[in-house]
Amino acid sequence: MIRSFLLGLTPGKSRARRITKKAALLAASASFTIGLSLPVHSEGFKSEDIDGFINELVRDEGFSRPALEKMFKEVEFKPRIVELISRPAERRLTWWEYRNLFINDLRIDQGVEFWKKNKGILDQASKTYGVSQSVIIGILGIETGFGRNSGGFRVVDALSTLGFGYPRRATFFRKELKEFLVLSREQGFDPLSLTGSYAGAMGIPQFMPSSYRAYAIDFDKDGQADIWKSPADAVGSIASYLNRHGWIEGKPVASRAHVQGQKYSALLSDNPRPTRSVNEARNLGWKSQQVLPDSARVRGLKLDGKNGVEHWLTMTNFYVITRYNKSDLYAMAVYQLGRQVEQKMQANQSISKDQPASKDQPASKEQSQTLVQTDT
Numbered sequence: 001m002i003r004s005f006l007l008g009l010t011p012g013k014s015r016a017r018r019i020t021k022k023a024a025l026l027a028a029s030a031s032f033t034i035g036l037s038l039p040v041h042s043e044g045f046k047s048e049d050i051d052g053f054i055n056e057l058v059r060d061e062g063f064s065r066p067a068l069e070k071m072f073k074e075v076e077f078k079p080r081i082v083e084l085i086s087r088p089a090e091r092r093l094t095w096w097e098y099r100n101l102f103i104n105d106l107r108i109d110q111g112v113e114f115w116k117k118n119k120g121i122l123d124q125a126s127k128t129y130g131v132s133q134s135v136i137i138g139i140l141g142i143e144t145g146f147g148r149n150s151g152g153f154r155v156v157d158a159l160s161t162l163g164f165g166y167p168r169r170a171t172f173f174r175k176e177l178k179e180f181l182v183l184s185r186e187q188g189f190d191p192l193s194l195t196g197s198y199a200g201a202m203g204i205p206q207f208m209p210s211s212y213r214a215y216a217i218d219f220d221k222d223g224q225a226d227i228w229k230s231p232a233d234a235v236g237s238i239a240s241y242l243n244r245h246g247w248i249e250g251k252p253v254a255s256r257a258h259v260q261g262q263k264y265s266a267l268l269s270d271n272p273r274p275t276r277s278v279n280e281a282r283n284l285g286w287k288s289q290q291v292l293p294d295s296a297r298v299r300g301l302k303l304d305g306k307n308g309v310e311h312w313l314t315m316t317n318f319y320v321i322t323r324y325n326k327s328d329l330y331a332m333a334v335y336q337l338g339r340q341v342e343q344k345m346q347a348n349q350s351i352s353k354d355q356p357a358s359k360d361q362p363a364s365k366e367q368s369q370t371l372v373q374t375d376t
């Protein structure tokens, strides 16, 4: 069933003319980007790539060829997208720079505002999926500033540009483009109307199309998982995602640590999956600031903080956050932003004293101190 595919599309120029014009524009823009070694800029889309992809969709997914051909005439190659993905904040910045970019008083206040406004939804999602409210808040804040900035690129332009013009990850983005077209058909969306980040991440929680299809939830039960406009659907979808990736409610995420001796570096790893026991970490010279259960699995992490190197022990729940975005800086920022918003909520409540304290993982004094120490 092809429903929305033909809706809202204006007739385009022939692809050949369009590509020729685009190639000229790209050639012109390439002169400004010499030195970035991005040869794909001067090529744009190749018609054989698009034709091959259309053949695949017609053969494997039963799409209508004329509908796809019509849509692809409207798709635009965006050199800016290739530039952006080539230098993401996660690879370009130190922890301290990254942290300052994403965690500040304004964002914490926005988090408090979002939490108060959506308290019922957060309570319900937390109970349904066994995921702490603070981590949902952290993800919403880092991803889009609680929905304020969910990206201005058309998803189909982003995924096509990267699928056909960014060889390093072309396979991944072509698969996401396919998922995107399938989900547009399933949901009755016009694929040319949906917007997202430069990488094709969509809506308030920035789900890739495959994640939308697997984990998006119609949490407000109005008949559609609308992660662009419904905070309830965004919150429920994040909780569902974390649940399905192994979040263990009530367990620690990360703890600042001191190291001593010569053997501690044996615990450091680029892989966020924690594999060592607390006892092993202790024997290698790690001393956690939080009390960790003996059964916890840990991994050592070194970050460049404001006052030099910070050492952290990260646990399973930290690993789960990296399933959302595979970056230690990202996961640490989500954890710390969520905790800081939660602490501010609790501080507000203890001042007003008209509401009981949050039942969701009240911050222990020890945890608060850990955060205060990392924040100064």
Ligand SMILES: [Ca+2]
Pocket: 217, 218, 219, 220, 221, 222, 223, 224, 225, 226, 230, 233
């Ligand atoms: Ca909904």
